[in-house]
Amino acid sequence: TPIPCIRCNQTVKFEDLLATARDLDAEALVTGHYVRRVSRQMGAELHRAVDPQRDQSYFLFATSLAQLEFLRFPLGNLEDKSETRALADVFGLPVAAKPDSQDICFVPDGNYGQLIERLRPGTAEPGDIVDLDGRVLGRHHGIIHFTVGQRRGLGLSGPVPLYVLKLDASLGQVVVGPKAALGRRHIPIRDANWLDHLPPLDGRQVRAQIRSTHSPVPAQLAVVEGGVYAVELMTAQEAVAPGQACVIYDGERVLGGGWIARAMG
Template identity: 60%
Template sequence: MSGGVDSSVTAALLHEAGYEVVGMTLQLYDQGEAMARKGACCAGQDIYDARRVADGMGFPHYVLDYESRFRDAVIEDFADAYARGETPIPCVRCNQTVKFTDLLTTARELDADALATGHYVRRTVEADGAPTLRRAVDDGKDQSYFLFATTHAQLDFLRFPLGDLDKSETRRQAQRLGLAIADKPDSQDICFVPDGDYARIVRRLRPEAAEPGEIVDRDGTVLGRHDGIIHYTIGQRRGLGIGGRDTSSEPLYVVRLEPESRRVVVGPRAALATPDILLDQVNWLGGTRLSDGPAKVLVKIRNTMTPVPAAVEATPLGDVEVRFEQPQHGVSPGQACVFYDPADASRVLGGGWIAPRRPQAA
């Protein structure tokens, strides 16, 4: 229970249905600091709101101190990724580690039969009894992209009661149930960066990522200087500080970040076209093995994009490679590539983290 509308309605609906509910809220920040955070989940006011919902419905509520674990598994990882020139997704890391590993373990220790969350995603069961992960009914709220790392074993224990609802219906349920948080705004941005200034966090934890350097074209010609690679992402066009065009008057984009030399490499949009990518830490929920040969999938390399056709396969070197049917633009290491079933686009087949390309042999 993060203290927001979604998790509160989840708990209240299950309680109303007759389940024995235990509310669990994660304290992810020092309480003195948390009380000052607005627009973030799992902060001081949110803990109070979650407890108020539990008290009103009449089920127990516990606050679990996960501050140290969250810092190590999510915040430090976030800073490390930016220092490597990657673009991280901390919400996926939080689901992958703190919520669906640590919190799930705690739920089992409480002798729970299931762990229910307020995520907008669906869990269905196949004829053979195997659970599957599917997109939410509400496309605008679907969170399947952020849950690609959920394993078969975790799906056995997880439940997602809001997967068949849209957000307006969730708020109607909150009002019907008399929850005081029915009109509470959704949390925005990254929960530990509620003001949107992620560079401030990275500068504090990894100051080397904020060191100035050169902006160069693909031939190494210096076009300008920057105030730290943390301010740039692959595919970025605006805010380059070099006029935004090369000698041919073609718009320039960030095509590569080189943290070792502190260089931002820019080029034309055509230089962003990527025919294939390598993935790390792949979670595969399909019925075959990736080593059996190419599997046709639909993929998303950004949460907001429409899935596109691709093939995924484990290579003899032990990598997992994704080959797009049409080259994709703005592919950034550190982002997620999520697989969907081409025969049933609602079904999630897993995914992995986009890895930097290995240097080509001379």
């Protein structure tokens, strides 16, 4: 289950655009992200936005400390979107009344499946929908149309609701099961980025967010040789999907995060 907005921030916005800003001898790169940059004695910190409904810190966990020093986020301290629109109107910006959009910018029609099929031929091939024991329950029209935790659109009926538990790309299978089977506590992560100015501490009590639509929940870090290796959630969370980000917080502050490698236990 990919999340391209984070990759876009890593590359197009905070590498290419930031490099251009430096080439122009700019003092800073200002963006419209709803996050806060807080200056401390040890350096800049990344914090959640004042407006929790607009907070975008989950999408910026991969920002480096060097980038954070150069970035500014003026919208992060605004109470709600109405303040943003009012300021845009004061400054005569044509987007002041522009409707909100949840679509990915390079997929304006919302047809994500068609885009993935074009980029990764074969992902739209039909296959089996199976239960945890491997029994075939139905057929699907491509695993690109499913994500872990999904309930609607399976085309199955039975005595209990079924949810997508796993996507097996090698077999072209969608594995389904009861909601109780969705819960996960142990989350290994890869390609971690650490934003704290001190190294991660094994056993540190933190809060972890596993999807952009979820709220951070209590968790504990597991560390190997100074690098974040895994997160142990205090209570099981549903829809833990490889490819999504697991972002680590200390209160309102983003400590870092990484990509969910697999869901276990």
